[in-house]
Amino acid sequence: MTNTGTQRANLAVVTMAIPTPPPTEPTMSHTTVKAIAERLNSLLEIDKYADLALNGLQIESPILEVRKVALAVDAGLSIVEQAADHHCQMLIVHHGVLWGQCAAIVGPWARKLQACMTRGISIYAAHLPLDGHMELGNAAQLAQELGLENIAPEFPYKGATIGVRGQLTTPRSAQEVASQLCKFEGALQPPLVLPFGPPIIKTVGIATGAASTLSPECAASGIDLLITGESKQEAYHLAKEHQCSVICMGHYASETFGVRALERVLQREFRVETCWISEPTGI
Numbered sequence: 598m599t600n601t602g603t604q605r606a607n608l609a610v611v612t613m614a615i616p617t618p619p620p621t622e623p624t625m626s627h628t629t630v631k632a633i634a635e636r637l638n639s640l641l642e643i644d645k646y647a648d649l650a651l652n653g654l655q656i657e658s659p660i661l662e663v664r665k666v667a668l669a670v671d672a673g674l675s676i677v678e679q680a681a682d683h684h685c686q687m688l689i690v691h692h693g694v695l696w697g698q699c700a701a702i703v704g705p706w707a708r709k710l711q712a713c714m715t716r717g718i719s720i721y722a723a724h725l726p727l728d729g730h731m732e733l734g735n736a737a738q739l740a741q742e743l744g745l746e747n748i749a750p751e752f753p754y755k756g757a758t759i760g761v762r763g764q765l766t767t768p769r770s771a772q773e774v775a776s777q778l779c780k781f782e783g784a785l786q787p788p789l790v791l792p793f794g795p796p797i798i799k800t801v802g803i804a805t806g807a808a809s810t811l812s813p814e815c816a817a818s819g820i821d822l823l824i825t826g827e828s829k830q831e832a833y834h835l836a837k838e839h840q841c842s843v844i845c846m847g848h849y850a851s852e853t854f855g856v857r858a859l860e861r862v863l864q865r866e867f868r869v870e871t872c873w874i875s876e877p878t879g880i
């Protein structure tokens with residue numbers, strides 16, 4: 598998005614000869630790490646969530662001006678390096694690098710921190726706030742993608758909710774819902790289906806990430822099908838005994854939606870360039 602001196606000179610000549618029409622595309626702009634972090638903290642109400650993860654700005658690099666933001670599900674070293682290769686100054690993720698434990702800055706963690714500092718990448722993370730947010734959250738966004746009706750908060754966790762419930766406009770089988778989920782980035786092919794609920798699904802609960810053992814809560818709330826990301830061994834008999842269907846579409850695949858929604862917020866409100874970094878884990 599940069600012009601050379603020659604291009605600028607040519608542009609100036611053209612501008613003098615022909616009146617410049619109003620721009621049809623929003624002009625890309627720049628902002629600061631602090632401005633983006635403060636806006637997202639407020640938008641996502643990060644203080645509402647009791648979370649193991651540190652939500653908010655996790656790493657502040659020496660480069661405080663932001664022209665381009667990378668967004669991804671995870672904050673692996675390969676993601677940080679891709680963000681730097683794409684000339685970004687900030688990386689926004691769902692799974693950050695600080696999870697409530699004090700870790701010595703040695704080994705891979707030291708190298709990641711060094712990459713952030715030397716290549717100018719600040720990291721902002723939103724974990725549970727980006728699961729439970731009723732507009733921008735992973736669960737709410739997936740519910741919209743599936744066209745659910747009567748979407749409402751579900752799955753209470755320490756004073757907040759971390760998922761949603763809703764109703765299918767056309768009731769159908771769990772297998773049919775699973776085939777709809779195949780189209781999303783990084784989805785398991787096919788998703789894992791535990792078909793122990795009613796043969797025709799009307800009410801769906803969504804709790805993204807690793808929530809496959811929530812079938813008892815679903816059954817108690819009249820939910821026929823739980824959609825989540827990653828499965829656990831105990832999920833099978835829990836679902837069977839509670840007569841609730843479960844679909845595991847993949848942890849990564851279930852958690853692209855929130856950061857994608859934040860990307861649209863950044864483009865709309867800050868007019869910065871953005872860059873989606875895809876690295877599905879297959880998990």
Ligand SMILES: [Zn+2]
Pocket residue numbers: 692805806807848852
């Ligand atoms: Zn997760």
